[in-house]
Amino acid sequence: MLTWRIAFRNILRQKRRSLLTGLSITGGYMLFVFSYSLTEGSYGNLIDIFTLDNTGHIQIHKDDYLDKPKIYKSIRARARVEEALDSHPRIINYTPRVYSPALAYGTEKTAPARVIGVDMEREPMVSRLKEKVSAGTYFSPEPDTDGYFQAMIGRGLAISLKLEVGDEIVLISQGADGSIANDIYIISALIGNRTSFDRMAVYLPLPAAQMFLTLGDDVHEYALLVDNRRRNLQVAQDLSAALPDLTISPWQEVEATFYQTMQSDKQGGYAMMVLIVFMVFIGVLNTVLMSVLERTREFGVLRAIGARPGSLIRMITLETTMLASISLALGFVLVIPIVYWLTRIGFLIPEPIDMNGIEFQHMKGEFSVRVFLYPMLFILATAIVISIPPGIRAARILPKAALGAH
Amino acid sequence: MYRIIITLLCLTVTAQLPVMAREEVRARAVIDRMEQLYRGDSSDATITMEVHTPQYRRMLKMSAQSLGKELAFFRILSPKKDRGVTTLKRDEEMWNYFPKINKVIKVPPSMMMGAWMGSDFTNDDLVKETQLIDAYHLSMTEDESKYYVTLTPKEQTVTVWGKIDYVISREPMLPLTQSYFDEDGEKIRELTFMEPKEYDGKLMPSILEMTPLNKEGHRTRIIYDAIDFNVPDITEQTFSMRNLKARF
Numbered sequence: 026m027l028t029w030r031i032a033f034r035n036i037l038r039q040k041r042r043s044l045l046t047g048l049s050i051t052g053g054y055m056l057f058v059f060s061y062s063l064t065e066g067s068y069g070n071l072i073d074i075f076t077l078d079n080t081g082h083i084q085i086h087k088d089d090y091l092d093k094p095k096i097y098k099s100i101r102a103r104a105r106v107e108e109a110l111d112s113h114p115r116i117i118n119y120t121p122r123v124y125s126p127a128l129a130y131g132t133e134k135t136a137p138a139r140v141i142g143v144d145m146e147r148e149p150m151v152s153r154l155k156e157k158v159s160a161g162t163y164f165s166p167e168p169d170t171d172g173y174f175q176a177m178i179g180r181g182l183a184i185s186l187k188l189e190v191g192d193e194i195v196l197i198s199q200g201a202d203g204s205i206a207n208d209i210y211i212i213s214a215l216i217g218n219r220t221s222f223d224r225m226a227v228y229l230p231l232p233a234a235q236m237f238l239t240l241g242d243d244v245h246e247y248a249l250l251v252d253n254r255r256r257n258l259q260v261a262q263d264l265s266a267a268l269p270d271l272t273i274s275p276w277q278e279v280e281a282t283f284y285q286t287m288q289s290d291k292q293g294g295y296a297m298m299v300l301i302v303f304m305v306f307i308g309v310l311n312t313v314l315m316s317v318l319e320r321t322r323e324f325g326v327l328r329a330i331g332a333r334p335g336s337l338i339r340m341i342t343l344e345t346t347m348l349a350s351i352s353l354a355l356g357f358v359l360v361i362p363i364v365y366w367l368t369r370i371g372f373l374i375p376e377p378i379d380m381n382g383i384e385f386q387h388m389k390g391e392f393s394v395r396v397f398l399y400p401m402l403f404i405l406a407t408a409i410v411i412s413i414p415p416g417i418r419a420a421r422i423l424p425k426a427a428l429g430a431h
Numbered sequence: 432m433y434r435i436i437i438t439l440l441c442l443t444v445t446a447q448l449p450v451m452a453r454e455e456v457r458a459r460a461v462i463d464r465m466e467q468l469y470r471g472d473s474s475d476a477t478i479t480m481e482v483h484t485p486q487y488r489r490m491l492k493m494s495a496q497s498l499g500k501e502l503a504f505f506r507i508l509s510p511k512k513d514r515g516v517t518t519l520k521r522d523e524e525m526w527n528y529f530p531k532i533n534k535v536i537k538v539p540p541s542m543m544m545g546a547w548m549g550s551d552f553t554n555d556d557l558v559k560e561t562q563l564i565d566a567y568h569l570s571m572t573e574d575e576s577k578y579y580v581t582l583t584p585k586e587q588t589v590t591v592w593g594k595i596d597y598v599i600s601r602e603p604m605l606p607l608t609q610s611y612f613d614e615d616g617e618k619i620r621e622l623t624f625m626e627p628k629e630y631d632g633k634l635m636p637s638i639l640e641m642t643p644l645n646k647e648g649h650r651t652r653i654i655y656d657a658i659d660f661n662v663p664d665i666t667e668q669t670f671s672m673r674n675l676k677a678r679f
Contacts, residue, residue: 097486130534195532202487203549207529239512314649 028336032343040314043348044310050352050404052304055360057298057400059390062364064294066371066391068287072254076276077282079152079222081120081248082257083264086272090245091279096125096201099243100271109267110249115260119249120147123234127198127206129178131186131229137184139228140198142234151248154228155222156233161190162212166230169211174233176210181224183215190214196227200239287399293308298400302407310411313345317415324419327426334420339420345412346405353401360397368392455472458569458580462598465606466500466563468635473498473665476658477508478607482550484649491548492656502670503557504679507548518547519675528675544591550639551620551651555590566590576601592619603627603634620644630658 036043076082084091090098100106107239110119128135145166149155152377157164164175176194188194190212197316198206210229217223235241251260261275277284317324324337367390377386390396474497482489491513496504504519507513515530524537538545543555567582582595593614598607608623620643626637639653668674 068582124650130532195534197529197532197536199549203482203484204489205516205527205548206531207532207534209532 028340028343029143029347032232032340032347035320035340035344036317036348042316043311046309047348047352047355049305049308050349050408051356051359052319054300054356054400055363056301056355057404058356058360058364058397060294060298061400062367062390062392062396063388064291065393065396066368066389068291069254069387069391072276075280076254077153077250079248080276080279081151082251082254082276083249083261083274084274085247085249085264085268085276086245088272091272091274094245095122096199096238096240096245099123099240099245100247101243103242103244106247106268106271109264110247113260113263113267115251115253115256117250118147119247120144120149120151121231121244122148122246122248123238123240123243124232124237124245125198125234127196127208127227129182129186130195130197131188132192134186136185136225137361138178138180138196138225140196140221140229140234140237141223141225142229142231142238144231147160150291151250154216157217157223158214161212161215164213164228164230166232173209173211174230175213175216176233177216177228178212178220179224179226180215180217181219181221182227183212184219194227196237198238199242202239204239206237206239206397264318280427298404302400302404306407306411309345309349309408310415313341313412313415314418316344317341317419321422321427322418324422325424328422329424329428337420338413340414341416342409342412345408349405349408353404357397357401364390364392364396454571455569458571458578459564461571461578462564462569462580462582462597464604465597465599466487468606472661474658474660475662475665477656479654479656480548480550481652481653481654483648483650483652484646485534485636489549496662496665496669498665498667498670502667504670504674505557506604513548516548516679517675518557519670519672521670526553526672526675529679533676535672551643551646551649552653563595567595573601605634605636618644626657630655632661648676 087098087100100427110116121144125140127138127140129138164177168174192212193209195209200206257275261273264273370388371387374388440611476495478493478495480491491507491509492509493505501522506517517528519526526535538554544553547554548673550574566588567584571580578599580597584590594612596610600607605627606624611620612617613619623640625638627634628637637655641651643649
């Protein structure tokens with residue numbers, strides 16, 4: 026307790042110097058928290074954009090369908106898969122899909138298209154398909170009186186084939202049994218805009234797509250959402266154990282290119298933050314060294330009356346840590362409203378990001394325990410580490426030489 | 432001097448010509464008979480096609496008509512899903528008709544090596560198969576029971592095959608196998624003729640089996656359920672665009 030009091034007294038002895046040092050730590054902490062929050066937040070936002078838009082947090086395929094899609098690499102015995110998905114407490118929603126390339130015929134032109142068969146009911150619970158309808162109405166699962174199913178087509182396809190809502194679209198593809206798939210569909214809606222990733226897509230109701238491609242009841246993919254995006258790797262592991270014959274891919278694998286770019290960008294960001302802290306603490310180190318030099322005689326006296334070297338080191342470390350803690354407490358109080366603002370409102374992006382017809386205008390931060398805690402712990406650890414060399418220096422002081430110094 | 436060379440040249444050329452020609456003529460005669468086997472002047476057949484792959488097995492029943500070398504017409508009878516899909520071959524051109532979407536689609540030259548109706552036969556097999564004599568140089572060896580004809584493409588022939596080996600049994604004179612080699616001399620696929628049966632008074636193999644050697648587990652069988660030759664109903668009209676799109 027005595028050491029604490031002495032340490033505290035020592036901080037107050039040079040009020041102005043302590044204040045300036047403390048403020049630089051506060052500033053460093055706030056900068057750290059701010060940029061950390063922004064990095065995590067904007068990437069988190071981006072991840073939410075595409076996972077919730079289409080990808081989902083985890084996808085399930087047969088074998089290497091993800092890398093080498095072949096129509097016959099399909100998921101059979103779906104009841105068993107859905108049972109496993111239903112029984113996992115962290116999985117909120119899932120949806121089956123089938124895919125196939127096709128040739129689409131408009132009135133006079135043809136264009137390559139991507140057929141995507143989706144479960145009408147489940148798909149809107151996993152992706153934003155329903156929100157992306159930009160003309161017409163979301164399709165219905167039943168064929169019309171003439172036996173034609175409805176389709177929703179990407180706007181790009183509609184433009185190049187000169188098709189409108191209500192027109193017929195003819196699709197030709199290869200069925201899973203090698204037969205030539207061919208059928209007519211009635212366009213019920215246009216999807217997204219001409220830059221969307223699914224601008225050349227033709228969405229069909231799942232049963233219609235399965236019939237078209239002679240897939241029986243098989244599907245190519247399950248996309249699913251979990252309750253906490255950051256837990257998806259754990260859920261993926263559980264599913265791999267439950268469904269060993271299928272390939273479970275978290276979004277980190279599905280969007281591997283994005284994920285790797287993000288990881289290296291984040292690492293660059295972390296390096297920058299560490300650099301900020303490093304520069305702040307060069308100043309702190311200077312202060313601590315100064316105060317040790319200043320107090321040479323004092324330490325000499327302490328040593329002479331029997332203070333052990335260890336307690337001197339402890340005292341100096343405690344001083345620095347205490348100063349850092351006070352500064353961090355101040356920084357914490359000051360940065361909370363800033364991060365809160367960043368998370369709630371965020372920066373306005375001059376050019377809004379358009380994700381398939383849904384606009385994102387703000388760059389936002391992340392408001393979470395880790396955003397505040399990690400920088401705090403890192404700064405405290407640094408404070409302790411950099412106070413040790415001056416401490417050792419103090420501990421090595423010889424009373425005789427010290428008492429003779431000025 | 433100049434004249435002597437010309438004369439010599441002429442002599443050597445004319446001396447070799449009959450030898451080459453005689454062999455080629457014999458080979459031609461053999462191949463021609465084989466080609467005639469399935470065709471007659473005109474033919475009307477019911478065919479079952481079985482496609483085996485590691486992923487699926489598929490069976491198609493179809494009717495097939497032909498007239499001469501140039502005209503052929505196929506119509507799928509079952510399964511129900513594919514019923515009415517029709518293929519028309521005229522000279523070296525080919526069209527498919529899909530009744531469900533009411534569209535005639537010409538098979539472009541780039542798709543000629545593509546699978547016909549998901550089988551191991553290519554579109555090209557249907558179109559060019561009948562042109563062997565015109566498009567290939569023939570050479571032949573024979574032993575007591577078989578003829579071995581080697582077909583190499585003529586310079587102007589557009590084909591992916593570097594060589595076709597055709598084995599024909601002498602008695603009865605029926606085809607046995609055709610082996611297709613690529614330009615590096617590697618065997619790519621084999622067509623086997625099996626189980627000769629008598630149809631309309633004519634003995635011919637009832638099963639054709641195509642096995643691609645570069646695709647494991649793939650195999651297509653064509654089984655002749657029935658075939659009639661020289662059918663008077665089959666005329667040029669059978670091979671018209673109108674008939675291609677006709678309801679039946």
